[in-house]
Amino acid sequence: MxxxxxxxxxxxxxxxxxxxxxxxxxxxxxxxxxxxxxxxLIEQQPRESIFGTWRATQESIDRFFQSLSSMNLTQAGQDALVVFDWQTQSPAAECIAYTIPRSYVASNLFLTRIVGEGSLVSIESEYFDVKRTVNITNALNTLSNDDFLHQGISTGTFSDNELIVRTVSFLPNIIGNGNGIPSSNEKVTLERYYLSDNGSRLRLDFSLEDPAYIETSFAGYLEFEPVADENFYAYQCDIQTSSEFMTYE
Structure with a gap:
């Protein structure tokens, strides 16, 4: 009041x-x-499908990003990391959504939802209202597309309740591979989603290649717990509010 x-x-x-x-x-x-x-919010009933709403565990988030921050970078990656200033260069201040893997950072607070839509699967996040569309094919596309998108272009396979997603054709991004670590249009990610622990968890195995900024490929995993679908909310980013942290001295 x-x-x-x-x-x-x-x-x-x-x-x-x-x-x-x-x-x-x-x-x-x-x-x-x-x-x-x-x-x-966590549901105790095990799931029979990867489809639905999930929340990442704090333990897996911490482990994943500790490994991500320890990647071996090329000289270009090292140089970019040194000069990056979050307070003046954060894309979040302009309501520009993060891309994977950086976008996983808050998936313990902002929920993830996987939805099957015929020959398409969408991977949605409350964080910045991101919706990634995966074209389900018989084989993963190994060719890069001539078009480039902020979230990349994803193709995948879905069989035996296992979703494998390959994403290419990312637009260059100042923090596309982590805090202060840029990504190039050579970036390629591979995600594998499947149930674990008898359906009580969703596991995401992730790998990343970007020879412009990362010397060797990165691999890590995240674990998610089931959440009721009605808990999924819109983020509705507001630029004035999102950039507020940059104005404080």
Whole structure:
């Protein structure tokens, strides 16, 4: 209510260049605590299909991005990483969605949904309302397309409840391969989605090649837990709000 006092728990920005914080929880005067608690969304019933809504586990997110940040970079990749400044160059400030693998970073907070649509499969994320369309074929396309898209062009196979997706033809991206690590139009990703732990989890095996910035191919995996479909929401990025963090000193 207007005028009500609240107690706020936050993660403060540690940099001396900015003065802001990310909200963790708040407590109202009547003692009610409001917080984002993704674990409360998890369904206990095992799934029989990869289709549906999923949330990545924090453990797999941490492991994946620790490995990603340890990739062996080419000289061009190293040079780009040194000069990158998140506060002035973040595409998120302009509501430009991340691409894989960088887009996985918040999949423990923003849900992922896989939907079958005839000969197409869509992989959707709440984060920036991304919808990637996979053309299901009998074999993975090994040829690059003459057209380039921000999220790339994806082809895949689906058999025995296993989805394999190959994505090529990415537009060059300043953080396409990680924080401060660019990607080129030579970037190729391979994703394999399948059920594990008797249907209680979805596993994503991921590999990445981009010889312009990465010396050797990267491989890692993520694990997801099932979430009810009705918990999937639109992000509806607002540029003014999204760029707010860049204005604080």
């Amino acid at each position: 207007p005028g009500e006092s609240i107690f706020v728990r936050v993660h403060p920005e540690r940099s001396n260049r900015r003065n802001y914080a990310m909200l963790v929880a708040l407590q109202k005067e009547n003692g009610l605590v409001l917080s984002q608690n993704p674990s409360s």
